[in-house]
Amino acid sequence: MIFLKRQLPLAITFIMGIAFALQYYIPHPVSEEAITSVSKWMQIISGFALLLGVASLFHVHAVKIKRQVPGWGYSFVLYLGIFITILVGFWGKGEVKVDGAQTAFGWLYDYMMVPLQGTMFSILAFFIASAAYRAFRARSREASVLLIAAVVVMMGRVPLGQFLLPWTWDVTQWLLNVMNSAVRRAILIGVSMGSIALSLKIILGIERSYLGGGKEQ
Amino acid sequence: MIVASILLLLLTGGAAWAAPSALPPPEGFHALDTPNDAGRSLSLVWKASPSDSKDRTVQIWIGEGKGEGEFKIVADFPANTRYMKPGEFPFWAQPAGPGDHYLKLPSSKAFPIEDGKPYAVKLLVREGDQEVWSAVAQATSRADLFNTAQVNNLMFVLAFTGVLLASISAARRNPHVRLRRIAGLDAVDEAIGRSTEMGRPILYLTGAGDMSEVPTIAATTILGEVAKKVARYDTTLKVPHRDPIVMAVCQEIVKEAYIEAGRPDAYKEDSNFFITSDQFSYTAAVDGIMLREKPAANFFMGSYFAESLLLTETGASTGAIQIAGTDSDHQLPFFVTTCDYTLIGEELYAASAYLSREPVLVGTLRGQDFGKAFIMSALVLGTALATVGVIFQTEVFNYVLDFFRDFK
Numbered sequence: 001m002i003f004l005k006r007q008l009p010l011a012i013t014f015i016m017g018i019a020f021a022l023q024y025y026i027p028h029p030v031s032e033e034a035i036t037s038v039s040k041w042m043q044i045i046s047g048f049a050l051l052l053g054v055a056s057l058f059h060v061h062a063v064k065i066k067r068q069v070p071g072w073g074y075s076f077v078l079y080l081g082i083f084i085t086i087l088v089g090f091w092g093k094g095e096v097k098v099d100g101a102q103t104a105f106g107w108l109y110d111y112m113m114v115p116l117q118g119t120m121f122s123i124l125a126f127f128i129a130s131a132a133y134r135a136f137r138a139r140s141r142e143a144s145v146l147l148i149a150a151v152v153v154m155m156g157r158v159p160l161g162q163f164l165l166p167w168t169w170d171v172t173q174w175l176l177n178v179m180n181s182a183v184r185r186a187i188l189i190g191v192s193m194g195s196i197a198l199s200l201k202i203i204l205g206i207e208r209s210y211l212g213g214g215k216e217q
Numbered sequence: 218m219i220v221a222s223i224l225l226l227l228l229t230g231g232a233a234w235a236a237p238s239a240l241p242p243p244e245g246f247h248a249l250d251t252p253n254d255a256g257r258s259l260s261l262v263w264k265a266s267p268s269d270s271k272d273r274t275v276q277i278w279i280g281e282g283k284g285e286g287e288f289k290i291v292a293d294f295p296a297n298t299r300y301m302k303p304g305e306f307p308f309w310a311q312p313a314g315p316g317d318h319y320l321k322l323p324s325s326k327a328f329p330i331e332d333g334k335p336y337a338v339k340l341l342v343r344e345g346d347q348e349v350w351s352a353v354a355q356a357t358s359r360a361d362l363f364n365t366a367q368v369n370n371l372m373f374v375l376a377f378t379g380v381l382l383a384s385i386s387a388a389r390r391n392p393h394v395r396l397r398r399i400a401g402l403d404a405v406d407e408a409i410g411r412s413t414e415m416g417r418p419i420l421y422l423t424g425a426g427d428m429s430e431v432p433t434i435a436a437t438t439i440l441g442e443v444a445k446k447v448a449r450y451d452t453t454l455k456v457p458h459r460d461p462i463v464m465a466v467c468q469e470i471v472k473e474a475y476i477e478a479g480r481p482d483a484y485k486e487d488s489n490f491f492i493t494s495d496q497f498s499y500t501a502a503v504d505g506i507m508l509r510e511k512p513a514a515n516f517f518m519g520s521y522f523a524e525s526l527l528l529t530e531t532g533a534s535t536g537a538i539q540i541a542g543t544d545s546d547h548q549l550p551f552f553v554t555t556c557d558y559t560l561i562g563e564e565l566y567a568a569s570a571y572l573s574r575e576p577v578l579v580g581t582l583r584g585q586d587f588g589k590a591f592i593m594s595a596l597v598l599g600t601a602l603a604t605v606g607v608i609f610q611t612e613v614f615n616y617v618l619d620f621f622r623d624f625k
Contacts, residue, residue, distance in 0.1 A: 053461030053491035120497035135554040194566030
């Protein structure tokens with residue numbers, strides 16, 4: 001059991017990790033085919049894993065309905081939505097359009113999913129405004145610098161701002177290309193080093209907490 | 218008569234002097250297998266001529282075998298184009314000299330190139346009504362087993378691996394490695410304690426990525442440490458997921474954490490649950506959980522996209538203590554603005570070592586620091602050499618700079 005739970009996954013991780021790290025340096029078509037095959041396998045496994053997800057979803061909401069916990073009505077609506085979509089999908093054979101005419105399944109997607117997604121995304125504009133208000137309150141020296149930089153960049157990025165204060169365009173470009181890029185690159189270098197280090201720890205079996213349990217070798 | 222003959226000679230000689238010189242054939246023309254590629258392509262190299270101009274054209278003709286069969290035209294371009302681009306190849310893998318013409322001829326529908334089969338190539342140079350053929354060059358395409366242009370990259374990875382292993386070994390001998398304080402991780406206990414006191418759940422998100430992404434793996438390792446503390450405090454943990462595989466992994470991690478904390482009885486199978494893979498549907502569902510159940514602590518670890526602000530701003534409105542950790546640099550401003558603590562970039566990867574304090578993991582952090590010191594030194598040296606090279610108009614430093622470039 002310990003072999004299946006620990007040693008086998010670690011061995012697979014080591015072999016596949018080394019193989020696909022080396023794949024980066026091998027331009028041969030066999031190497032390209034290998035990574036394509038593995039990507040396809042990952043898609044297949046993800047497809048099957050979706051069953052796990054759906055089972056979890058059904059279980060969690062079935063328990064809520066059964067126990068009638070507060071807000072169980074939402075779980076009922078979720079069940080209703082899932083079953084209606086599945087039925088309509090089967091009825092329309094999974095097609096969103098037949099001979100140029102929209103099916104009921106296509107209607108559900110275009111007139112329910114897309115507007116709902118659009119609504120969620122559009123809320124972002126309001127959230128940005130409220131987050132910006134909180135961030136730009138000049139409560140400290142650093143926050144004041146942030147506020148000034150933000151005002152200059154905003155003026156430099158909108159036509160009216162450029163018309164009123166033409167110098168903001170050059171300052172904005174300098175702030176974005178020099179200050180911002182330098183900081184982003186510093187973060188990215190740190191991220192890359194951390195990413196390589198974590199990958200090596202996983203490949204070499206030093207970091208094994210993703211398997212559950214302790215980390216010591 | 219003699220005078221007339223001399224005049225005639227002078228006139229014909231003058232005419233010969235005034236006539237345009239014959240078109241020179243391309244010098245040093247040769248074909249070769251394209252280096253460091255997956256095969257099915259040839260490369261052509263020939264010397265640049267000072268008389269190359271846009272009015273002069275070059276045609277590429279290719280045929281099978283040694284050139285005894287029919288040739289087909291596959292490319293036609295002005296003679297003053299297709300030079301070796303500076304920095305395209307490192308100095309140790311350059312197929313042509315600086316300033317030479319270089320053309321990669323890939324397999325196409327018009328003329329498929331197969332590996333292991335010889336091909337003959339020749340150039341036709343034309344200008345006005347003049348034209349001249351080059352000699353026929355032969356080459357055979359093949360797929361390469363190693364990309365020599367990336368040997369510097371491999372050397373760096375091997376050296377970094379060596380440094381990491383040495384750091385781990387040093388940390389095993391001397392486990393007292395000093396770690397810089399990371400406020401966001403110090404606040405984990407505070408967040409869990411607050412949730413316990415308030416009797417509210419803890420919400421932990423592992424981000425938008427799947428298990429093949431490093432930030433997701435980092436998020437799951439931190440979840441293990443958080444779950445251990447949650448088990449000890451006997452608080453409720455909720456981990457909504459976007460990816461079923463991540464959910465399965467996290468279920469195992471949380472279960473093991475509860476066992477390790479000596480509280481297997483407190484583990485709930487449905488603490489990890491799947492919502493949906495759709496970005497905004499997931500966001501709406503998690504926002505709903507935040508507003509209905511009002512978790513006292515929200516953790517946002519892993520990689521995030523546009524949903525980051527929708528999640529954290531909703532969390533902030535409920536008054537929860539929020540700790541984020543991400544390597545998505547474009548989402549960092551949103552997290553910094555709306556969360557109480559943010560693990561920036563590499564701090565996310567260091568979190569597992571920081572929370573567990575295991576010498577082996579902590580040792581790798583020192584190895585990372587050596588790597589960063591090397592990169593910083595390379596940046597300073599590279600900038601200095603490139604600047605000196607520009608000032609003195611010399612390319613001699615390119616040999617050093619090539620070592621630090623990423624070639625494909």
